[in-house]
Amino acid sequence: MHGPETRPTLIGRLADPACEQAWAEFVRLYHDVIYRVARARRLQHADAEDVTQEVFSIVARKVADFDPDSCGSFRGWLRKLARDTAIDRLRRPAVDVGSGDSAVRQKLSEIAADVATATLWDAEVKREQLRLACDRIRDQFSEGTWQSFWLTAIKQQSIAEVAQQLGRSEGSVRVARCRVMAKLKTEVRRDDRENSL
Template sequence: MGEPVMTDDATLVALAAGGSEHAFRTLYRAYARPVYWLAHGLVGNQADAEDVTQETFMAAWRKLPGLQLAGDSLLPWLVTVCRFQAANRVRRQQRERAHTTDAAQDSLPATVDVAQQVIDAEVAALIVAEVGRLTPTDREIFRLCAVEGYAYQAAADELGVAHGTVRNRLSRIRGRLRTVVTETEST
């Protein structure tokens, strides 16, 4: 008999903090993609983004026992951890680049656009905050379709709602997020 499906982040965090690998895997599956895309935006390449994503979840695993989840989602906290891991990686690579004479081994561009990294991180934080304001059903639709890549019908089946409900709500969610990003870019 398998473990029950759990979707409440606070419950999953408590179980993972107690050593449940199943709960931690569930959190990983739910948030690995958004963490990866944030990391990719911060470090600029696939290999480093994959490393930062893994470092983020390794740090999360270590820190879960003392974590008091603020809100319904673990994602805002993971975004913060990811930003620190990415910044550490960029600094470490800059130090290594400064100490090596072999430019062919450079894994970073000659200049790092810190301003763009800050903007990208701010936009990601705004999106995470906006997703946090969604209804629980809309958050699940966003997670399933936008984060995990479910098709509309698969998400509808998972949630027990109609295909049109998923399609219409996801369209509305994307519009809200697009507005947040557009407003940020115009300021």
């Protein structure tokens, strides 16, 4: 899953620092993802914002050198930048750490941080992809159909509860949810096909 749209044309335009439109789009796509990953790493709001801005600054300096053949996917490259920046922010000398082999403890901490950050990143990218896809398809459905989907699939309310709340039959709530889910899956698959990086 590629998450927010990182088209090769957008990545290419980021190499031009004067291209405000590209940077505005890039920030819109990735700010919340990077910020939520930093917050999930237990950084305070201000530190998470600093990490986010630092990642954008690194991207500005290094995006011209990004090569998918050597760096892999853009999303993976960006995830590594975000992870490394958050870990650097978290690394502080531990005052109350007991004795033992600190080199082993440090390596285990780094491995655990890498795995946790990669998992968080993937979850946040998927969340952002879902949000963007929902925004794109929302107007294609009536309010009742959308609410049937939203309340059952996103808010996790029971079909019976939603049917009563909306004054609809349980069957119509199920059908509405399925219609929106089918369109949403199609939209996400389309994003995956369009994003080659």
